[in-house]
Amino acid sequence: MNKKHFDCIVVGAGPAGSTAALTIARENMSVLLIERGTSPGAKKLFGGLIHRSAVDEIIPGFWERAPVERAIVTDELWLLDQTSAVKIGFTGLNYAKPPYNKFSVIRYKWDKWLADEAVRAGAFLLNNTVVRHLVTEQTGLKAKKFIGVELDNGEQVYANIIILAEGANAALTEEAGLRKPITAKNLSLHTMELYSLPAKKIEERFNVGPNEGAVIGAIGYPFAGAIGKVGIWLQKDTIALTVGALLDQIVTGKLNPYQLIIQTKKHPLINSLLAGCKLLSYGSHTIPKGGYDTLPQLFSNGIMVVGDAAGFISGRRGADLAMLSGMYAGETAAQAHAKGDYSTKVLKAYLNKIQDSFFYKDIKASKESSDYFHNYQDADFLITKTANELAYEFFHVGLENKKEKMKKMKNIALSIQPVLKTSEDLYQGVQHWGFF
Amino acid sequence: MEDLARVLKHVDIKVATDSHIYLKDPDICKDCAEKPCTLFCPTGVFYWDKHLNITYEHCIECGACPFGCPFNNIIWTYPPGGYGVEYHS
Incomplete structure (x- = not known):
């Protein structure tokens, strides 16, 4: 690569990274987007749901041009037992029309399209390249700033700001000292x-x-x-x-x-x-899935963390939150560029944007559900089993009268576990479904 | 795991010359009673035969092994750029 210095380097061309690069390129700044696969999305089979409202803020009317597969109109939750399922669901045909609700996508198509949007806006995309280390410079006795990255061929490339969009493993985020080690x-x-x-x-x-x-x-x-x-x-x-x-x-x-x-x-x-x-x-x-307690420090001098690397997952939402965080980091990079100051003084604007976002509040609020499911590992299993046995009884056409039937159902609930715990589990299960 | 071999035929992996997965200390695995890595890896990269064998050629890069190992004994890095698992239409 000829060019050695960019306004910004983004590590990882997933939804978060490409959105950051797109936002920065739109501000006429030079940005290098680094992807370890042969093309963006080539490593990804997962992450097939895109929520319309968030992505619409970044690329208005994206569904007209983006490779979306199907507009999701039906959402179901099944409580599954051996031979039965209690099904909770909703079908809304309005979701099949603009402005839609969410779409299924195939990541190697979606990610490639999004990175291409960034490239069309002026970003420089470098495929087949792994970032092995970060490059820092001492600015004081204990203070340092991040000034570049080291590629797997040993080459170093420099930038005023590094944005880490490296995904869940977040090895560079850890190397930067921005997060504690991940645990199982x-x-x-x-x-x-x-x-x-x-x-x-x-x-x-x-x-x-x-x-x-x-x-x-x-x-x-x-x-x-x-x-x-x-x-x-x-x-x-x-x-x-x-x-x-x-x-x-x-x-x-x-x-x-x-x-x-x-x-x-x-x-x-x-x-x-x-x-x-x-x-x-x-x-x-x-x-x-660490939730609020394991969120990393989101920025330091010359560096910001976005997407999965930052732990921005709320319920089943990930890709669109990643894109929003990428946009916030991109906007903050543009502010820093305008002021010529890449220190935490300006980059803390990124944290403010995140803290104002709905998903930060959701991640914070779901803290207790994370604890709940760690404490009650059998919660799902018991909820499901109870619900199915009750349903079998409820729909069963037998010869007993209603009072007998109610008694039977009560006995089922009691036989699985004390009734108080069952209703508590059911309540918690519904409350915390979003945690998944 | 006959079936897994069948499934892996549907996955494209460009295998690099060197392994991107290695152990900090192979002796630790000898003392590990459960050897959970031989179970939790989705493609069965790890198997025990006198010592812990690593078939990195089957790795689909979920990145779980360094965190799933109870002794933090597995080092997993990204394969070199352009290598490893690849999905396409």
Whole structure:
């Protein structure tokens, strides 16, 4: 590479990094966007949901040009037991029309498109390149500032501001001293299989129209002793099945991610959704789940952290929050550039923007749910089991009178655990569903 | 894990010459009773046969192993730029 100095270097061309680069390039600053894959998104099978409202702020009317797959109109939560499911769901056909609600996307298409937007705005994209280290300069006895990055060929490139958009592993964020080491307790591990099925068959099977999609989240089966989550969502002519749980619970529960996928596929209600599908691909990734307590320091002299590396996950939202954080960091970089001051004095504006955001407040508020699910590892399993046994009884047409039936249902709840704990679990389960 | 081998045929991995996964101290694995890495890795990169074997060629880069190892004995780095797992249409 000929150019050795940029106004800004962004590490990682995922949703956060490319949005930061796009925002900076729009301000006519020079920005280098570094991607370790052969192209942006090439490493990603996951992260298939884009929420419209947040992304619309960054690229108004993006759905007209972006590679979106289906507009999600149906959202379901299944409490899954061995032979049954209690289903909670909503279908809103207004979500199939502008301005829409959320879209399924395929990351290697979406990420590539977003990085191309940044390049069209003037960013310089460098693929096939891993950033191994950060370059610093002493500015005082104890103070230092970040001035560049070291690439895997040993070359150093410099910038006034470095933006770390490196994803959940966040090795450089740790090297920079901005976060504590990650532990298995604050990381979840998800595994996914991607299948192909003709669009028409998908629409018949999931009862959606052309270009409309559905998302199903399921808890309970096949997990016991781990708070796990199954996800199914639809692209144009592909279906994704994901299974995930907190890493520490996978480790102590001696669970094997691939076996969890196999077991999930065996469930009759899931099996019928996937009948006749052809396996296309297999992937796995980690998501930061530490919540508020594990958020890193978001900036220092000449450096900011965005996206998954910063732990910006709230419920099932990640990619759009990553993009918003990338935009805030990009705007802050532009302010610093205008003032010619890249120190914490100006970069703290990034923290202010984050603290004002809705998702920061959500992440803060979900702190207790994180504790709850760590304390009650069997919560999902018990909630699901109770709900299904009650439902079986509720819908069962028998010969007993109503009073007897109510008594029977009460006994089911009591037999699983004391009734107070059950209702508390159900309440907490619904309250904290967003935590997933 | 016959099935996993079948699944891995659907994943494109450009394998680098050198492993991007290694151990801080192989002796620690000998004393590790559970060897959870041989279970929690989604592609079975780790297996025990007299010592801990690392088939880095199967790694799909979820990045869980350094954090899942109870002894923090696994060092996982990114494969060289352009190498490793790749998804495309």
